[in-house]
Amino acid sequence: MRRFLVLLLSVAFLSSLANICQGSSGGVPSSTPQKKTYTITPRKGKDAQADKISREEEAAQQRKEEELKRKRALTKKKKDALNDTSWDVELTPSSGQGKKLNDMIIFAEGKVYTENLIKENFLPTNYTITVEDSGKVIWETMQSNGTETIFIRGELDPSLKQMKGIMSQQRLEGTKDYSFLTIVKESYVPQQMEEEKAEEEDSIEQMKAE
Numbered sequence: 001m002r003r004f005l006v007l008l009l010s011v012a013f014l015s016s017l018a019n020i021c022q023g024s025s026g027g028v029p030s031s032t033p034q035k036k037t038y039t040i041t042p043r044k045g046k047d048a049q050a051d052k053i054s055r056e057e058e059a060a061q062q063r064k065e066e067e068l069k070r071k072r073a074l075t076k077k078k079k080d081a082l083n084d085t086s087w088d089v090e091l092t093p094s095s096g097q098g099k100k101l102n103d104m105i106i107f108a109e110g111k112v113y114t115e116n117l118i119k120e121n122f123l124p125t126n127y128t129i130t131v132e133d134s135g136k137v138i139w140e141t142m143q144s145n146g147t148e149t150i151f152i153r154g155e156l157d158p159s160l161k162q163m164k165g166i167m168s169q170q171r172l173e174g175t176k177d178y179s180f181l182t183i184v185k186e187s188y189v190p191q192q193m194e195e196e197k198a199e200e201e202d203s204i205e206q207m208k209a210e
Contacts, residue, residue, distance in 0.1 A: 086188035
């Protein structure tokens with residue numbers, strides 16, 4: 001009987017020991033979560049081609065916007081440089097008949113007018129500017145006194161030192177076309193500014209006399 005009990009206890013001990021060994025060796029599932037891995041499969045065929053085209057279109061659009069921004073900045077710079085200048089010009093009839101005329105084209109306060117035309121009630125008008133790839137500057141305007149219309153187109157070299165152009169006058173008696181060329185370019189000072197400057201100089205002289 002005693003031997004039977006000893007044998008039974010030995011079997012139970014060996015069974016417990018086997019269970020412990022199995023648990024420590026990974027036989028029992030671990031409670032620690034397993035890290036998942038993902039594999040990204042590159043897009044192929046039409047999808048990859050569509051992505052490439054989309055990137056190229058975005059790059060082209062960006063270059064277009066940058067070029068437009070550059071041209072706008074350059075146009076503004078040229079227009080600012082042209083403002084407050086006056087140009088003595090000689091007008092030659094395009095027909096080759098008739099006498100030449102002298103006039104002055106004036107750019108002031110963002111508008112343009114000529115001394116001869118303003119006497120005929122052609123008031124100062126806005127004008128457009130285009131800067132070509134060569135650097136040449138083109139300006140254009142249209143003026144009217146109510147019954148007659150004048151079209152003017154001028155071309156300036158990149159340095160804004162020389163001007164030439166055409167003037168088409170739609171008169172009541174018929175159309176008169178002229179070409180014009182710069183004789184002299186000068187800085188233009190509006191009459192009001194000249195009067196204010198003269199008053200300021202007079203005031204300084206009076207203060208010195210006192």
